[in-house]
Amino acid sequence: MEKFAKELTGKLALVTGGTKGIGRAIADRLLEAGATVVVTARNHPGDENLKSYFIPTDLTIPSETDKVVREINKKFGTIDILVNNMGGSTSPSGGFAALTDEHWENDLQLNLQSSIRIDRAILPQMVEQKGGVIIHISSLSGILPLYESLGAYAVAKAALNNYSKSLSKEFTPRGIRVAAVSPGMVKTDTMGAYLQSLSDTSGRSVEEVTQDLMTSLGGVPMGRMALPEEIAELVGFLVSPRASYITGVNYIIDGGANPSF
Ligand SMILES: NC(=O)c1ccc[n+]([C@@H]2O[C@H](COP(=O)([O-])OP(=O)(O)OC[C@H]3O[C@@H](n4cnc5c(N)ncnc54)[C@H](OP(=O)(O)O)[C@@H]3O)[C@@H](O)[C@H]2O)c1
Structure with a gap:
């Protein structure tokens, strides 16, 4: 691995939601590979070890996107790597029957x-510089x-x-690779809080509801949740020159x- 150590030197990356969980692990992984990394979130993590450049923003508000991209361009230049990681459910x-129009709207935003808007703001710059990588962090629940x-x-x-697939069809011929990454259960604080809430409402222990959730996925042969760093390792590879033929997946x-397979 030594020879790949600083393979992203000179690259500028934006990781949305890069202050916690999977996004934080991705940001740290890209920093380790030598990239300059900008992260966005509504709140500063209050962590002195945050080495990425932090921009506070709520990207579900449409007018925020262009402001963020302008700030990054002004301070650092053109973005080479975009990881649309921010997401979740409210x-x-x-x-x-429990879902109102508002719930649907919030989860879609x-x-x-929010990812479509960021892509729209950044893609023209990537096209102009004839290169770039966009990763959409999706979820196993997108197919299950x-x-x-x-x-x-x-x-x-x-x-x-x-x-994501459609974007790859349109933009790969212009030098932009686009891929999605769909994690199963990942051990983040948000996942912990979700399991705790399931435990509170069902009267079952956190361990039991974790097992229930794994069973509802049809079982997890690995027998445990992923660590955020394990997802970050895949993303670190996908955005690197080693993945130069990978797009549309x-x-x-x-x-x-x-x-299934
Ligand atoms: N954890 C899992 O098991 C799992 C499984 C499959 C897929 N995923 C996907 O992986 C991605 C990351 O999940 P995670 O569990 O790591 O999430 P997380 O720990 O809750 O982190 C979410 C990040 O997004 C930021 N964020 C949330 N809402 C935002 C908003 N409106 N505007 C700007 N930033 C916002 C959060 O910071 P603030 O709260 O300060 O804004 C934080 O930095 C999501 O797309 C999720 O759907 C997660």
Whole structure:
């Protein structure tokens, strides 16, 4: 691995939601590979070890996107690597009937439309410089719906997968690689809070609801959740020159949970 150590030197990367969980691990991985990394989130993580350049913003607000991209261009130049990582769900559990228009709208904004807006702002610059990589962090639930608690989120991620493929068809001929990465269960603080809330509402222990969730995926052959760093390792490869022929794909990284192939 030594010979790949600083393979992203001179590259500028933006990781949305790069202050916590998977996004933070990706940002740290790209820094380690020598890239200059900008991260966005609503709140500063309050962490002195944050080595990325932080821009506070809520990217579900449409007018924020252009402001963020302008700030990055002014300070650092053109973005070479875009990791659309920000996402999640604000919807309640309870299946189809529990979801209002607002829940659907929020999950679509958070997981799909915010990424489309960032891509729209950055792609023309990548086309002009005849190169760039865009990664969309999706989810296993985009192909394996979990209707009890993640219905709207899963639909948004399914749309993101289709959109990501479509973007790759249109822009790969112009030098831009586009790929999606779909993790299964990942051990982040947000996942921990989600499991705790399932435990609180069901009266079952966190360990039991974790097992229940793994079972609802059809079982996780690896027998555990992924670590954020394991997702970051895949992204670190995909954005590197080593992945120069890889585009238009959706990498499922789920410890073997997906029952199909
Ligand atoms: N964890 C899993 O098991 C799992 C599984 C499959 C897919 N994923 C996907 O992986 C990605 C990261 O998930 P995660 O679990 O690592 O999430 P996380 O720990 O909750 O981190 C989310 C990041 O996005 C930021 N963010 C959230 N809402 C935002 C908004 N409106 N505007 C700007 N920034 C916002 C958060 O910071 P602030 O809160 O300060 O804004 C944080 O930096 C998501 O797309 C998620 O759907 C996660």
